[in-house]
Amino acid sequence: MANIALLIAGGSGNRMHQDIPKQFLTVNEKPVIIYTLEAFEKHPEIGSIAVVCIDGWEQVLWAYAKQFNITKLKYVFSGGENGQASIRNGVYELEKQFKENDIVLIHDAIRPLVSAEIISDCISKTIQYGNAITVIPCAEAMMQTENGVMADKSYPRDRLKRTQTPQGFYLGQICELHRKALKAGITNSVASCTLMIEMGQQVYFSAGSEKNIKLTTVEDIDIFKALLAAKRSEWLKD
């Protein structure tokens, strides 16, 4: 049985307001996507890595992978018109290379601080339950709003989880989910976990971390740099 990491790097990152797609921004002399690739490269349970890449950046990605010695990167696929289409392209391509009972961990390329523990837990919960969505508890009070201006309802935070990636599935099952979703006319679900719910399936949780940040806005780059600095000083102490 193989464990494959499928990194989703198909987006242009409009919310970052940069000329370069955020997965290719350089932070401390290394492109963001390389931090993410290194996390899976170093993980002993991951055999192969595939990337769904934004059009026009494929050769840059292969060049960076060579420069930073990412030997597990085997496939680079085209993105789609949205996240659901990009993931669908990726899993359909993987289906041509791997078996239905192989595990695929679908991960945002712009979550560069995913840890070995998070990857391991996602794999073991996928084996245990059939799928695994990385989550963290919801620490803030939650308000429900219709118009974004005011709220007259709150939502109990202990009943909520904040989802992250990786999100783990058996390859055959995630391909089947995408085929059924297309037949049902669902074409723009936010994430694999939301697609599962929209298709009436249960999802199971694995353990995430506040440090497994998603680089969405420019502010997140500052947080990323601070977390990198903290990580470096931990290494120096060891």
Ligand SMILES: C[C@](O)(CO)[C@H](O)COP(=O)(O)O
């Ligand atoms: C998959 C995800 O990271 C879970 O939190 C998130 O939904 C991705 O959102 P994006 O809009 O594709 O950045």
